[in-house]
Each structure stands twice: as structure tokens, then as C-alpha cells.
Amino acid sequence: MLLQITDLSKNFGEVDVLNHISLQVADGEFVAILGPSGSGKSTLFQLVGGITAPTAGEILLNGKNISGEKGHISYMPQQASLFPWRTVLQNVVLAQEVQHKPNYEQATEWLERVGLSQFAKAYPSELSGGMKQRVAFIRALLSDQNLLCLDEPFSALDEFTRLDMQNWLLSVWEEHRRSVLFITHSIEEAIYLADRIVILSKRPAHIKEEITVPFARPRNQAMLATSEFVALKQHIFSQMETRDSK
Ligand SMILES: Nc1ncnc2c1ncn2[C@@H]1O[C@H](COP(=O)(O)OP(=O)(O)OP(=O)(O)O)[C@@H](O)[C@H]1O
Numbered sequence: 001m002l003l004q005i006t007d008l009s010k011n012f013g014e015v016d017v018l019n020h021i022s023l024q025v026a027d028g029e030f031v032a033i034l035g036p037s038g039s040g041k042s043t044l045f046q047l048v049g050g051i052t053a054p055t056a057g058e059i060l061l062n063g064k065n066i067s068g069e070k071g072h073i074s075y076m077p078q079q080a081s082l083f084p085w086r087t088v089l090q091n092v093v094l095a096q097e098v099q100h101k102p103n104y105e106q107a108t109e110w111l112e113r114v115g116l117s118q119f120a121k122a123y124p125s126e127l128s129g130g131m132k133q134r135v136a137f138i139r140a141l142l143s144d145q146n147l148l149c150l151d152e153p154f155s156a157l158d159e160f161t162r163l164d165m166q167n168w169l170l171s172v173w174e175e176h177r178r179s180v181l182f183i184t185h186s187i188e189e190a191i192y193l194a195d196r197i198v199i200l201s202k203r204p205a206h207i208k209e210e211i212t213v214p215f216a217r218p219r220n221q222a223m224l225a226t227s228e229f230v231a232l233k234q235h236i237f238s239q240m241e242t243r244d245s246k
């Protein structure tokens with residue numbers, strides 16, 4: 001098992017955010033996380049990424065405790081968090097640079113694939129929100145840790161760009177089979193991409209349901225129109241709680 005989260009709880013002062021979460025991601029598995037806004041999804045990623053420490057519980061990566069340690073996973077946070085003083089290209093190779101192997105050729109190729117080649121030398125302040133998101137996505141994709149954690153990576157994109165990015169992610173994933181943890185608000189996106197979907201409750205989040213997605217790979221758009229897909233979408237919709245109002 002690549003990632004093994006056991007009985008993880010987190011509170012910020014009086015606020016209970018995560019409540020005894022246990023979750024596993026196998027080698028090469030693609031797991032999507034759905035849950036209402038404010039339920040604690042990004043907090044879960046911050047714990048796995050070592051940005052904040054758990055109140056209780058354990059996070060093991062390849063059997064090794066990584067609680068509170070950074071640098072073990074590829075992580076794309078919900079806010080694109082590009083360095084404003086670095087160009088787009090320099091931002092893309094950042095994670096590789098930390099591992100002492102920046103690959104400018106590969107980075108340039110990917111910028112071209114996502115339609116940003118003219119912006120390689122631009123600074124983040126010159127980009128739209130969706131463009132920043134694409135840069136942050138490539139940066140996470142090109143850093144070669146075994147676990148890729150993506151926090152709503154395509155939320156700021158128009159429908160067509162989003163579809164392109166989903167298909168790129170699927171083709172990269174099918175080629176390399178890295179493990180992916182993927183937060184989204186889109187039920188369709190979760191079903192289209194994932195092997196397994198984890199539904200979180202309202203805050204304090206516990207796991208409401210885990211669903212194995214029954215569709216074969218490679219996936220394609222035609223799947224979205226099948227009655228099986230629509231039925232699964234409706235089932236997940238009925239399981240989702242409304243957002244935390246506090
Ligand atoms: N550093 C922090 N200090 C205090 N409270 C925090 C902190 N980070 C998150 N929270 C609280 O934890 C709860 C969960 O936040 P989180 O960002 O994990 O939600 P989310 O599920 O990612 O929501 P969204 O779907 O809107 O991105 C919220 O109530 C938030 O106010």
C-alpha cells in the first residue's frame with residue numbers, strides 16, 4: 001500500500017475538521033475525494049503534504065511515517081501558489097529543481113501542450129486564474145514523486161480546456177500509473193477519472209461512502225451518456241451533504 005492514513009483527526013482550536021479518517025491508496029491507483037465545501041478536503045491534503053500536523057492518527061507513505069514532513073509527495077494546492085519573481089517556465093521546473101534535475105525541454109513541451117508556450121517567459125502576475133492553474137498542474141505533474149495530490153486542479157478552467165486537461169491527465173496516468181489523490185467538486189469528473197471515489201461528510205469530516213468506479217479503461221466521453229454512468233452520478237448526488245454553513 002502506497003499511502004495509508006489511519007484514524008486521522010485534525011482540529012484547529014475549537015474547530016473539529018477531520019474526524020477519524022482512514023484511507024488507503026494503492027500503487028497506481030486513482031482516488032477521487034468528494035465532499036461539501038468546508039468539510040476538510042484541503043486540510044487532508046495539507047496533512048499528507050506535511051504542511052500541518054495531525055491532532056491524532058497516522059500517515060504512512062510506503063510504510064514510513066511522514067506526518068509533519070514535507071517533500072514526500074507531488075502536491076498541487078487549491079491556490080496555485082506560483083512564485084511571483086519566477087517566470088512561468090522557472091515555476092514549472094521548480095519541483096524538479098528541488099530534486100536537482102530540472103528538465104527545461106520537457107517543461108517547454110508541456111507548456112506547449114496546454115497552450116501556454118507564448119507565456120514561458122511571462123511572470124505569474126500576467127496570467128489569468130485558469131492559466132496559473134495550468135502552470136501549477138504541470139509543475140505537480142512533472143515532479144516525480146510516487147503520489148500526486150491534486151486539489152481541485154481544473155476548477156478555474158472553461159469546459160473545453162477542462163476536458164483537455166482531464167484527458168491529458170488520464171493519458172499520463174495510464175502511461176506511468178502513478179498514484180493520484182484528486183479533490184473535486186464535480187461528480188462527473190470524479191467518475192470519469194477515478195478508480196475509487198471517497199465521499200466525505202460535512203465538517204467534522206468522516207468518510208460517508210467509498211465507491212469503486214465500475215467503468216473499464218481507457219475511459220472516453222461516450223461513457224458519460226450511458227445509463228450506468230447517470231445512475232452512479234445520481235447515487236453519489238444523493239449521498240452528498242450540503243455545505244457547512246458555519
Ligand atoms: N489554518 C487554519 N486555521 C483555522 N481553521 C482552518 C485552517 N485551515 C482550515 N480551517 C478550517 O477547516 C475547515 C475545512 O477547511 P478546508 O479548506 O479543508 O475545506 P475544503 O473541504 O477544502 O473546502 P472547499 O471545498 O471550499 O475548498 C474550514 O472550516 C476552515 O475554516
Ligand SMILES: [Mg+2]
Binds near residue numbers: 043151
Ligand atoms: Mg479546499
